[in-house]
Amino acid sequence: MGQLIYTGSDWSFNLLEKAYNECEKIALDELKLCVYPNQLEIISSEQMLDAYSSSGLPILYKHWSHGKHFSIEERNYKKGYTGLAYEIVINSNPCINYLMEENTMTMQTMVIAHAAFGHNHFFKNNYLFRQWTDASHIIDYLIFAKNYINDCEEKHGPEIVEKIIDSCHAIARHGISRYKRPVKLNIFEETEKKEEREEYLRKIYNDLWRTVPKTKKQEEEKKDVAFSDPEENVLYFIEKNSPILKSWQRELVRIIRKINQYYYPQYQTKVMNEGWATFTHFYTMNRLYEKELITEGAILEFLHMHSGVVYQPNFNNKRYGGFNPYYLGFEMFKDIRRICENPTEEDKEWFPDFANTNWLDTCLNAVANYRDESFIRQFLSPTLIRKMKLFILNNNTEEDHYIVEHIHNKKGYKNIREALANQYEVGNMIPDIQVYDAKFKEDRTLVLHHNINNGKLLNKVTSDVLTHIKRLWGYQVNLESRENGEIKAAYNTSSAPQLEIK
C-alpha cells in the first residue's frame, strides 16, 4: 500500500505539504467535500494568543477590550488553566488556517483534516454562512474597518472614538435583522456607498431649507413615518435614526454592526460546525492509517488527542460546563452514519426518510441546510439519547427543588429532543430586545421592549447597557420587560450615572 508520510513527531514544511495532499485526496474524493482554497499559516504560541484577543480575526480595529481579553487569555494560559487551541480557522476565501508551531506532526495532520477540510467545507456550504457572510471580502472589510477607525481616531481623537465603540459593543449582539435578507459585506460597495452618502449630504445641504416653514401636512407625514413595526435591529435603528450622531459616528456604528454580523452564523452552528470538523478529522486519520500512510504510533497519538477533544463530563462532574459541542456534534454525525448503514427497527420508525440511504449524502445535506437548533430537532436519535443518558430538569427559580421531567425512555425522547433543540435557539442565548417607539415628536425618549422568554428577567447590569444606548441616542432610554403584554420589569436611564459622548 502507501508509503508512510512521516514517522517522527517533528514537522517540516515538506511533510506538511505531503500530509495536506493525502488529506485532500481523502476529503475531496471520499468525503466529496467542496472547499475554498486553503492557506496554512504557521504561528507561535504568542501569536495564537494575539489571535484569541481579536476573536480569531486576523485583523481587527484597536480597542482596549481586546487588550483586556488578551491579558485574560495570557494569564489563563500561563497559569495552566487552559491549553491553547491547536488551530484557528477563518471563514475567508482563501480559507486561513493557523497551525501552532508547537504541534507535533500528527497534530498538524489532524488539524489540517479538521480545519482546512472540515470547517472549510462547512463555511462554504452551510446556508447560514452563505447567507450572512461573504468569505471573499471579509479580510478587505476588516482592513477597511481598521483603517477607518484609525482615521477617525486621528481626526476626532481616540477618546471619543473609544466611547462610541464601547457603547456599540454593549449592544453589538442586537445588530441583526433576522427576517430581512442580509446584505453581504462587500468592501467596494461599502466604500462607494459611504462616499455616496457623504456626497449626497453635501449636495443637498442648503441652509436656506432650514428656514422654510414646514406645512402642516409635512409635519403630519413625519409623525406617521415615525413608527409602524417594532425594530429588532437596535444598532441599525440607532445608526439610521439617532438624533445626535454625526455622519462619521454613524459609520462607526455601522462598522461594529457589520463585523458582528460575521459572528451571527458562528454561534448558531457551533455544534454542527465542530461536529462536522471532528467527524472529518476522525474519518481522515483512520483512512490514512488504513492506507498505511501513518504509523501505529501516530494513530494512537491521534486517538489520545481526539478523546480529549470529545470528552463530555456528566452533569454531576466537577468539570461539567454544559454540552461539549465537539462531542455532541461528532456523536450525531456518527449516529447519522449508523442509522443510514445499520438502522434498527426503532431508527426506521423515527427516521424513515434516511434510514438505509447513502450516509454521506445525508451528512452533506445536514451540513448544508441546518443549524444547531434544527439539526438537533431533526437528527437526535433515541439511541444517542440513551447513550448520553439525557434527562430534563425543570427549574422554577421560585422553588427550592428541580423537578426531573423526562428521562431517556419512550415517553421522554421527543421531549428531550425538543428541549435540547430549544436550548440552541438564538432567542434562548440572547434576550429578545426590540425598539418599540422613539417619540420623535415629543421628548425623543427611546422605548425598548424586552420580550420575556420562559420568565427570565434581565440581570443587574441592564441599566448600564441602557446608559450606553443613551450615549448613542442622546435622549432618555426606557426599557420594559413584557410577558403577554404585561410589564414585569422596567428600567430607564434617568437615575443611572450618565455617559456623554463629549
Place this chain on the structure above:
Amino acid sequence: MTKYIIDRRLNPPGKSLSNRQRFIRRAKKYLKERIHKNIVNRSITDKGKENVNIPTGGISEPTFETDPKTGDYDFVLPGNKDFLPGDKIKKPEEGEGGGGGQASSSGEGEDEFAFSLTRDEYMDIVFEDLELPHMEEKNREDVVVLKSRRAGYTTDGSPSQLNIKQSLIKSLGRRIALKFPKRKEIAELEKEIAELEKEKPRPSAEIKKLEKCIELLRKKFRAIPFIDPIDLRFNSFVKEPTPTTTAVMICIMDVSASMGEKEKELSKRFFLLLYLFLERKYEHVDVVFIRHHTEAIECDEEEFFHSKETGGTIVSSGLELANQVLKDRYSPTDWNAYIAQASDGDNFIQDQLPLENILVNQLLPKVKFYTYIEISDLYTRALDLWSDVMGKQHNNMWELYEKLSHEYSNLVCKKIQNSTQIIPVFREFFFKRKESA
C-alpha cells in the same frame, strides 16, 4: 486545489501591544489605587512582573443578559444515573442554581480582575509626575564623569593600539597607486620566456625585451615597501564628559528601643519607594543600610529591618558612619549620593550639636538629596503636646531638621503617622516642581 503554506512566526511580535496600552490607560485609575495600596508588601530589591488585581467594575463590558435566578424553564443534562420522572432534586446552596454551567468565561473570580504589568509599566504608574529634584537645574556639571569613547583612527599612537585592518587598507591603496607589481605578472612573463625558449629558431630579441621587463618589475618590487610607516593607523580614544548613571542610596534608621515594628514597617515602605524611584533614574543603584542606636553598624536588608535593639539613641553615630562610607567607597565624582533617614525623633540631648555639625559641614554639601522622615504615632504626638504644655524641650531632632530645611534646598523633612501618608509624603517630596525646572 490550490494551497499556500506560510511561515508567520517571523512576523514581528506584539501585535496586540497597542490594545494592551489602551487597556492600561483605561484601567489606570484602578491600577493606581491598587498599586499604591500594595506597594508596601514588596521587598526592597524585588524584581520581576507585578501582579495587580483590580475591581472588574471599571472595565466591565455590560450586555443584555438574563438573570439566572429568574424564570421557569427546562434544561437538558447528560449522564442521568438513577433519576425517574417526577423526582425532586434539592438545589445547591449559594446560588449555584441553574446548573447549566454558567461559569464565568474568564475563569477568574467575578469581582477581581488579575492583571500582570511589566516592571516598567508598574513603575510608570507608581512614579507618574514625580521628578528627582536638583538633577537638571543645579548639578549638571557635578553629575558628569569622563569616559573614554572611540573616535576613529589617528596616524600616531602606541603599538598596542595599532589597527591592523586599517593599516593594511592604507598599504594596499598606496601600493596600487604606485603600481606595485604583482607576483603573478612576473610569473606570467617568465612563463612566456620559457615558451619562447622552446621555439626554433630562438627569438632572442623578444626574450631580451621580456627579460628587461621582468627586471624592471623586480626593481619596483624591491623599491616599494609592502608596508610603510605612512600606512600605520592607530585606534583613537577621546575622553568625554558623560552624566553619571550611578547612584548610592544610604538608608539610615534608628533601631533603638523606642522604634517598634510598626515604625520600622513605615520606614521600610519609604525606603522602598525611594529605591524604586532612584532605580528608574539611574542605571545602577547601590544601597547601603546603616542602623544605629548609640552606635552605628552597616548591615544587610534583612538585618536592617528585622533585628531588634535596645538602648538609647545617638543619631550622629549613624551620620558619621554614612559620611565614612561616602568618603571611602563613593567618590562624589562618580556617584550621586542620596540619604534617607528615618527616626522616631528622639536623640540624646548632648548629641544635638555634633549632629548639626556633621549635617551642615559634611553630609549636606555632598549629597544630592537628603530626606528625613519622622515617624510619630499618636502616642508620641500626645507626649509632644504634653511637653509643649510643660515647656520642655522635646523631639529635638525635628526642630533641627526643620530649621536646616529652610536653609538647604536639598534637605526635606516630614512627619508620618501612618502608612496612608507614605505615598502622599513621597509624592510631595518629588513632585515635579515646574518653577525650578
